Amino acid sequence: MKNLFTVMALIGALFAASAASATPATNTLFAKYKAAGASGFSAERGQKVWTKELLSESGEMMSCTTCHGKDLGKEGKHHKTGKLIKPMAPSANAERFTDAKKIEKWFKRNCNDVLGRECTAQEKGDILTFLLSQ
Numbered sequence: 001m002k003n004l005f006t007v008m009a010l011i012g013a014l015f016a017a018s019a020a021s022a023t024p025a026t027n028t029l030f031a032k033y034k035a036a037g038a039s040g041f042s043a044e045r046g047q048k049v050w051t052k053e054l055l056s057e058s059g060e061m062m063s064c065t066t067c068h069g070k071d072l073g074k075e076g077k078h079h080k081t082g083k084l085i086k087p088m089a090p091s092a093n094a095e096r097f098t099d100a101k102k103i104e105k106w107f108k109r110n111c112n113d114v115l116g117r118e119c120t121a122q123e124k125g126d127i128l129t130f131l132l133s134q
């Protein structure tokens with residue numbers, strides 16, 4: 001039994017290593033987005049959504065980079081509160097994308113802020129693929 005667990009842990013580690021810096025949390029979310037009909041996640045499309053500037057309700061141009069910054073390896077800054085936001089790139093911040101609930105909570109809030117609606121499962125999968133590659 002113990003050996004079986006070791007083998008499974010090894011396979012899990014290999015799987016995680018092969019898919020950029022995917023985490024168990026992001027693997028869960030990708031499965032959820034696929035179940036909702038999304039597929040073929042693309043970092044390129046994700047980056048487009050991430051950087052797209054839109055007129056927000058408050059009358060200013062906003063994108064995901066408004067708070068997270070243009071360089072994902074560096075700290076971002078909340079545009080209103082000025083509060084620092086830790087780097088989004090998993091290569092610079094190992095705590096990133098390790099909690100599925102947290103990811104979904106912020107997707108909901110931030111997509112509403114920037115796009116004026118929730119992101120679709122496809123968009124979330126694309127954005128996560130992009131962010132994980134950073």
Ligand code: HEC
Binds near residue numbers: 078
């Ligand atoms: C108004 C400022 C602001 C904007 C604009 C913004 N975010 Fe965020 N985001 C935050 C804050 C604050 C956090 C939580 C603090 C943290 O995780 O360091 C966060 C966290 C996140 C997380 C959770 C990361 C994790 O490690 O679990 C995701 C995913 C995310 N944002 C996606 C987006 C996307 C996608 C957009 C554009 C549609 C966006 N954000 C735009 C402020 C913002």
